[in-house]
Amino acid sequence: MEVKARAPGKIILSGEHAVVHGSTAVAASIDLYTYVSIQVHPSTENDDRLTLQLKDMALAFSWPIGRIKESLSSLGGPFPSTPTSCSTASMKLILALVEEQNIPEAKISLASGVTAFLWLYTSILGFKPATVVVTSELPLGSGLGSSAALCVAFSAALLACSDSVNVDMKQQGWLIVGESELELLNKWAFEGEKLIHGKPSGIDNTVSTYGRGGNMIKFRSGNLTRIKSSMPLKMLITNTKVGRNTKALVAGVSERTLRHPDAMNSVFNAVDSIGKELANVIQTPAPDDLSLNAKEEKLEELMEMNQGLLQCMGVSHASIETVLRTTLKYKLASKLTGAGGGGCVLTLLPTLLSGTIVDKVISELESCGFQCLIAGIGGNGAEICFGASS
Amino acid sequence: MEVKARAPGKIILSGEHAVVHGSTAVAASIGLCTYVSLQVPPSNENDDRLTLQLKDMALEFSWPIGRIKEALSSLGGPFPSTPTSCSAESFKLILALIEEHNILDAKLSLASGVSAFLWLYTSIRGFKPATVVVTSDLPLGSGLGSSAALCVAFSAALLACSDTVNIDMKQEGWLVFGESELELLNKWAFEGEKIIHGKPSGIDNTVSTYGNMIKFRSGNLTRIKSSMPLKMLITNTKVGRNTKALVSGVSERTLRNPDAMSSVFNAVDSISKELANVIQTPASDDLSITAKEEKLAELMEMNQGLLQCMGVSHASIETVLRTTLKYKLASKLTGAGGGGCVLTLLPTLLSGTIVDKVIAELESCGFQCLIAGIGGNGAEICFSASS
Numbered sequence: 089m090e091v092k093a094r095a096p097g098k099i100i101l102s103g104e105h106a107v108v109h110g111s112t113a114v115a116a117s118i119d120l121y122t123y124v125s126i127q128v129h130p131s132t133e134n135d136d137r138l139t140l141q142l143k144d145m146a147l148a149f150s151w152p153i154g155r156i157k158e159s160l161s162s163l164g165g166p167f168p169s170t171p172t173s174c175s176t177a178s179m180k181l182i183l184a185l186v187e188e189q190n191i192p193e194a195k196i197s198l199a200s201g202v203t204a205f206l207w208l209y210t211s212i213l214g215f216k217p218a219t220v221v222v223t224s225e226l227p228l229g230s231g232l233g234s235s236a237a238l239c240v241a242f243s244a245a246l247l248a249c250s251d252s253v254n255v256d257m258k259q260q261g262w263l264i265v266g267e268s269e270l271e272l273l274n275k276w277a278f279e280g281e282k283l284i285h286g287k288p289s290g291i292d293n294t295v296s297t298y299g300r301g302g303n304m305i306k307f308r309s310g311n312l313t314r315i316k317s318s319m320p321l322k323m324l325i326t327n328t329k330v331g332r333n334t335k336a337l338v339a340g341v342s343e344r345t346l347r348h349p350d351a352m353n354s355v356f357n358a359v360d361s362i363g364k365e366l367a368n369v370i371q372t373p374a375p376d377d378l379s380l381n382a383k384e385e386k387l388e389e390l391m392e393m394n395q396g397l398l399q400c401m402g403v404s405h406a407s408i409e410t411v412l413r414t415t416l417k418y419k420l421a422s423k424l425t426g427a428g429g430g431g432c433v434l435t436l437l438p439t440l441l442s443g444t445i446v447d448k449v450i451s452e453l454e455s456c457g458f459q460c461l462i463a464g465i466g467g468n469g470a471e472i473c474f475g476a477s478s
Numbered sequence: 479m480e481v482k483a484r485a486p487g488k489i490i491l492s493g494e495h496a497v498v499h500g501s502t503a504v505a506a507s508i509g510l511c512t513y514v515s516l517q518v519p520p521s522n523e524n525d526d527r528l529t530l531q532l533k534d535m536a537l538e539f540s541w542p543i544g545r546i547k548e549a550l551s552s553l554g555g556p557f558p559s560t561p562t563s564c565s566a567e568s569f570k571l572i573l574a575l576i577e578e579h580n581i582l583d584a585k586l587s588l589a590s591g592v593s594a595f596l597w598l599y600t601s602i603r604g605f606k607p608a609t610v611v612v613t614s615d616l617p618l619g620s621g622l623g624s625s626a627a628l629c630v631a632f633s634a635a636l637l638a639c640s641d642t643v644n645i646d647m648k649q650e651g652w653l654v655f656g657e658s659e660l661e662l663l664n665k666w667a668f669e670g671e672k673i674i675h676g677k678p679s680g681i682d683n684t685v686s687t688y689g690n691m692i693k694f695r696s697g698n699l700t701r702i703k704s705s706m707p708l709k710m711l712i713t714n715t716k717v718g719r720n721t722k723a724l725v726s727g728v729s730e731r732t733l734r735n736p737d738a739m740s741s742v743f744n745a746v747d748s749i750s751k752e753l754a755n756v757i758q759t760p761a762s763d764d765l766s767i768t769a770k771e772e773k774l775a776e777l778m779e780m781n782q783g784l785l786q787c788m789g790v791s792h793a794s795i796e797t798v799l800r801t802t803l804k805y806k807l808a809s810k811l812t813g814a815g816g817g818g819c820v821l822t823l824l825p826t827l828l829s830g831t832i833v834d835k836v837i838a839e840l841e842s843c844g845f846q847c848l849i850a851g852i853g854g855n856g857a858e859i860c861f862s863a864s865s
Contacts, residue, residue, distance in 0.1 A: 409796065
């Protein structure tokens, strides 16, 4: 039997960086997914290996299930109903298994993802042989929540296999998990994130987990509020492909704050006001085209203002400015999303915008060497699907 | 006898736009001046005309002095010690004199400058013939205070000729007025500005009169003394803009987003106060000068982000920013935005080669580049025998 799961990536609509200093931020899921399929090998088969295939990278990791059991049975799994953090000792054991695989130097950042996989797998499903295949529409490490989507998709597929979720396996198509099970899913995904990120905020996995009931999240000082969007939103997401050091950017803002506490405090207040307003605009119903237009214009203004404030914080970058300059020519509003210093830029695509213009903008951006993706904002969260074995 | 006067232009170091909403702003004079020379014909000469030459534009306005006396004697001048506003009726009379000349449509904006000239001339000096020549380092209407510099230079030259100021005409070189005379000068220049701008803030003429730097907030001006030499690259994008529209755009954004914009204005206020502090604190050595320059650069960069948040930047400004950023130099728009001028701090230890490269790149974009010392002298006059 095959179980598939998909989990969406995410964008920060407003508030990045300032949120670290207490401002409100708003995040939303995007309809670009990471897919995980698990095929547990029936006991009749001779394949006693656990195999992880990262299809987009043409990489595979494989261990005899006995090897894994031998290494990790001391961890006591599986305990699918009890999301547990991976201790330092356990991580060492898992790392040893990962190091047995030859991960090419260029892909060394994958090691933490494989580690998260092994932790989630053995904790939720135990020591059963299986083939796990991963594909994704999300560019890695670009601020779109690819690692959280991976952890959510892993956890969802594993929980579906482990009978810990109450889903009708005979139903066809993509199914949403029930509310209490979403909570369990989110907690496990968070444990995976901790292995990849060290000290994640929890926002990425929460946005990726929850569906229509709260596909946008307003968060401030550790408090997450799920908000329901009342307007369809489409964004152009431009990946500048410029890598950056998130920690350094975050530290840079803190240092600027130490040097200019009053000014930066006001900047964070401004971002807080913008986040609150943005959340309001998104939740207010738009009964007709006219008010939809007005709401889009409001969002554009808020995005433009947030971008100016991010520039004040010092986290913009020449590549981001190039995207801004290009979209501005077509009177479109843009802002960086995430850490800045490169990474991704959001451009609001108004409902009434002609497709010709969108094509023109994209071709100009692509000619700069950027990657363009169009995404619907605030769609579904994690979903699973059952299929007969092929 | 010839009297020369020179008055500097100005830049806003921080706080433009926000200042309208109550934030602190800092302005400084720049080492680019407008020069006015006033030549009184010797009494034996037959020249009985008042002539104004705008040399940079190759334009000349000339009237028989009798014509001017006929039109404007009802105004009651001269009254050099009593700065007076030009009333609506007086303005009409003056305009009539100007309309006698055919000002090309393209130079229509000069009409207000010539009006200011006639008002200041007849109010301070009366109805005596002279030839007045104007030249300037300052591009017009680009936010660098060219009209204020003109009014200050006019007023300074005119007051120097009158008996109202106490100056040793035999002294050589550029001389500064005494404190009370500077006050008189500033008031007259402000009257001239009112004719050109309608409702000027008074900051431009004050900076041009006194020089150095001014911190201002809600109508209160504080003169500050800079303790560090500062050099800026001033890039004129040559993109014209509608200052009124930009100012009201910010007000409209404030009505739509009152909380956020309020915080933005607070941030600008803090930046200006800090900037004023940094500038006034003495720098004892090269190390601390570099530290102060880095501080200023950071404050400029932050102010620029906030101006972008207010919505007054422009593609041309961003082009300048992008270019200077490549060389790790900090820039910010100065004045109304939407085009106009951009300031780039040139650190003391910056190599001349880099400056040349930056200028070459900016000029290839069609921009005009000027290098100026910041916070130098204000209005000055100079006497010489007629040529």
